Amino acid sequence: MIAYLVRRLMWLVPTLIGITLVVFAVMAASPGGISAAALVEGQNLEPEAKKALTDYYNRRYGLDQPAAVQYLRWLNQISPLGWEPDANGTLSGLPTLKRPDLGVSFRYGRPVIELLAERLPVTLLLNLFSIPLIYLGAIAIGVRAAERAGGRFDQVTSLTLLTLWSAPPMLVGVLLIGLFASSDALSWFPTGGLSQRQALDAPFWPVTESLTSWLLLWLLPLGTMAAAVTLGRSGRWHWGKCHPVVSALLGLALGLIAVRLFVPVTNPGFFADRLWHLVLPVVTLAYGGLAFLAKLTRATLLEQLASDYARTARAKGVPPEQILWHHLFRNALLPLITVASSLLPSLIAGSVIVETLFSLDGMGKLAVEAVQARDRELILALTLLSGFLTLVGYLLADLAYAIADPRIRYE
């Protein structure tokens, strides 16, 4: 297992070099390319200032050198083992251990690593909320639809999921902003950004005036959640039993609305404010993957339900709940794990749209800004990072597969 992991991690390096090489080649092959002239072009400057800026870019980033040399220098710059450039930018002597350096952004004039450290957490935060939401929602919907395939729930969801899967994230995001955030309609949520200005100085948890309202603040959502779960399990819901996850979420939403309406809160605090800002972006990022995975869950579960071992289990009298969760679910999970590896790149791409739409300063928005400014260092670093995240996602999916499926052993 360890040997397999090490081998896979070592394979990352050539693939990452390949990825950056492709992106670099695209930049170098373009008309104008990555020369200082293309960077300076369009700026309203005196000829002397233009010349000075061109010379500066050439001296600082070596943009007057052939593309191949530029790429090799960049590789040397980011690798932990290599040559340290001297004052003139020439490399000589033997390679040594050095600090890997992602360079300095042309556009921002700041070290790329600093920019990434600022922007990456935002994208990760979005994905951290989206991925569990996608999986929980997809499994809840998919399992229910497959249990009673052809039923009313199945018919309604299959068409809804198909539509959601085809809906472009731009449309959904724009509609969500328009309906729930714009001042013309319901302004329940902010139109963009990650926090209100005041919330940055506020305490982390909500502040209330009295102890009773503080207690209510915490107990009300928990209470409604518990009540919803019990009600959902009891089957007194008008369309039969409700999945615990779904009823818990419904109860939580109800509780939060009740808190918002009835509990006097002096300061909502940083945490609540952040969550409030994340609702619309996370929904926009998650709905597509959720629809796709729910369809997949339904299809794989139906396939498993029709299999021989499920029939045997039914024949010997195992209760349906136990067949579903004990026998079938683990097998039905395998395609979901495989898909996880392709979900990550699509989430990174999705965050480009979501971050632009909701003006969140994350990696996706940085990518758009970087390509618009032809910022070589930033583009290469972002490619490296997103490629790395994608490949690590593949690796994690493979490991999760081995855990879920005992037949698979990595030697």
Added chain:
Amino acid sequence: MSSHRWLLRFAFGWLALLATIAAWAPLLANSFPLLVCYEEGCQFPAFRLFSAVDLLWLTGWGVAVLLWRVRWLWTIRVVVACVALLVAAGIGSQLEPPALVVHESWRTHLTAQPAQRVLWAPIPYGPRDYLRDFGSTALEPPLAAAPQRWHWLGTDDQGADLAARLIHASRIALSIGLIATGVALAIGVVVGATMGYFAGWVDLIGMRLVEIFEAIPTLFLLLTFVAFFERSLPLMMVIIGLTSWPGYARYTRAEFLRLRRIEFVQGAIAAGLPLTSILFRHMLPNAVAPLAVAAAFGVASAILAESTLSFLGLGLVDEPSWGQALNQAVKAAAFNWWLALFPGLAILLTVLAYNLLGEALRDALDPRYREGVGV
């Protein structure tokens, strides 16, 4: 799946409607009248603006309708279609549409000198007609200026009629979807066929290449491409094609690895057939099923890719596009719902139609989905 049959019918219907709208776009939405009659004689101003592209679209549409109705051999149909398109291209290259069009010229001309007979297009505004002669017309909701001007879907932030823009944008969406997928298929099939047929180290290197292209987020590579190259329609098609071939290569490779061991391929090799004949005449037809399914979904994602780029402001310059119209709905402080709803619906329905097509193909071609298990 029988319960989904009406959905499939809807998909075909929508795509046919869209193709018709796209082909007839210059006659459906045009600032110039179709026919103007004075005492001296009649003119056809809208037809003066016809370019080679317009002619090709109309010919293509006509040929498609004709060949759908008649029952000829497929080879004859293909030959007829090719000849018709070539003739149209030949005539089209002789057309000389004016480089600079003053959209309001006929409107002002006709108010000054009323004609005996005028026939306007159903939507009497062109996609790039910013209605300068009416003053500021930006961001009007549908039918806001109704008695004077009929903007069925409102106007965009430049003051152009949204319906006209959406009608002309359907051309870009349709052609990008089909041609980009064609490019991706061509690259994917050639790479995948080489990998699958030769196996061994060719396969090993090829798979690394496929992995590299799969690990770059597609949208990211697309952004880099469009930011660094000039923005034109053919280039956009090639670029979207270039970024979406790895899936097809994977499918082709898997099928070819299976096929190369089967007797008919061994027979073709033993008979000394040329390589291209073995690969593309004998092996490829047996690998078409997964490719057809992937291509249908591929068209949907190519259309999405184009509208995403336009939405991000990296699309074609000064060309109408569904994604770009969507972008304007949020740019202004207020919510311009008509700029979100109509272009959004156009993208949604088109993508949905191609996805439905893909699912139907998969249900029909993949035995695992045959017993009504389909997603």
